[in-house]
Amino acid sequence: MPASVSPTLPIAAPKLNIAETEKQFSTLQMTREYENCQQMNRGLAGIMKRLSKETINTADQTSNTGGFHSDTSLFQRDEPEIATLRTMVGEAVEDFITKFNLENGGGPLPDMKIRMWGWGVIMHEGDINRQHVHPDAKVSGVYYVRVPATRSGGTRDQPGGSIIFADPRPRAHMNPTRNQISEIVITPKVGMMVLFPSYYEHSVTPFKGSEARICIAFNADY
Ligand SMILES: [Fe+2]
Structure with a gap:
């Protein structure tokens, strides 16, 4: 005789109590737009054009292919346009760091000493900036x-001269869903400032046309 099998006993159905989702390890980006910056921009463009003629082009030591890349001492210059931009960048960096630290689980950092440095880039038709990070900054x-x-x-989707940010979660590219967003595209405007954590990979798409694309990039560490 086969061993007798006990009948399945009914069990109490588990009741869901909690199902929460939360964002974890978010990446913060800040976009600022300034007005009344024509005079400053005229001065900055003039300084950059002069530097491109009078100083060494460091583009081939960077992620840039083509174009002019100044050295990283730009913020040490004493032209009023540089001083004005340096102040704007300092305020923006402080604002960003405060929000970044809150977003990343920490509060304000007391006695924070911020070190900043900047450089300028002139790009023309066909020049590109390959995907990169800024490893020596925050x-x-x-x-x-x-x-x-x-x-x-x-x-x-990626107009010429755009800055493209890649999803900084490396494993998120492993098996993406069909409609997963893995790049953020920002099309720059004159007077716009974009801030991001230095680990956030970015690149610049090439563009066509006779006009130059001039930007001042910066790093901050603390
Ligand atoms: Fe960069």
Whole structure:
């Protein structure tokens, strides 16, 4: 005789008590737009054009292919346009760091000493900035002095001269869903400043046209 099998006893159905989702390890980006910056921008463009003729082009030591890349001592210059931008960048970096630290689980850092340095980049038609990070800083950013009026040279989703940010979660690319967003595209405007954590990979798409794209990039460490 087969061993007798006990009948299945009914069990109490588990009752869901909690199902919460939360964002974890978010990446903060800040976009600022300034007005009344024409005079400063004219001065900054003039300084950059002069530097491109009078100083060494460091583009080939960077993520840039083509274009002019100044050295990183730009914020040490004493022209009023540089001093004004340096103040703007300092305020923006402090604002960003405060929000970044709150977002990343920490509060304000007392006695924070921020070290900043900046450089300028002039790009022309066909120049690109390959995907990269800024490993020796915590916060990075860029201020746009001149951008080409047309956005040609890119694609519908990534207009020419855009800055592209890649999803910084490396494992998130492992098996993406069909509609997963893995890039954020920002199309710069004159007077715009974009700040981001220095680990956030970014690149610049090439563009077409005779106009130059001039920006001042910066790093901050603390
Ligand atoms: Fe960069």
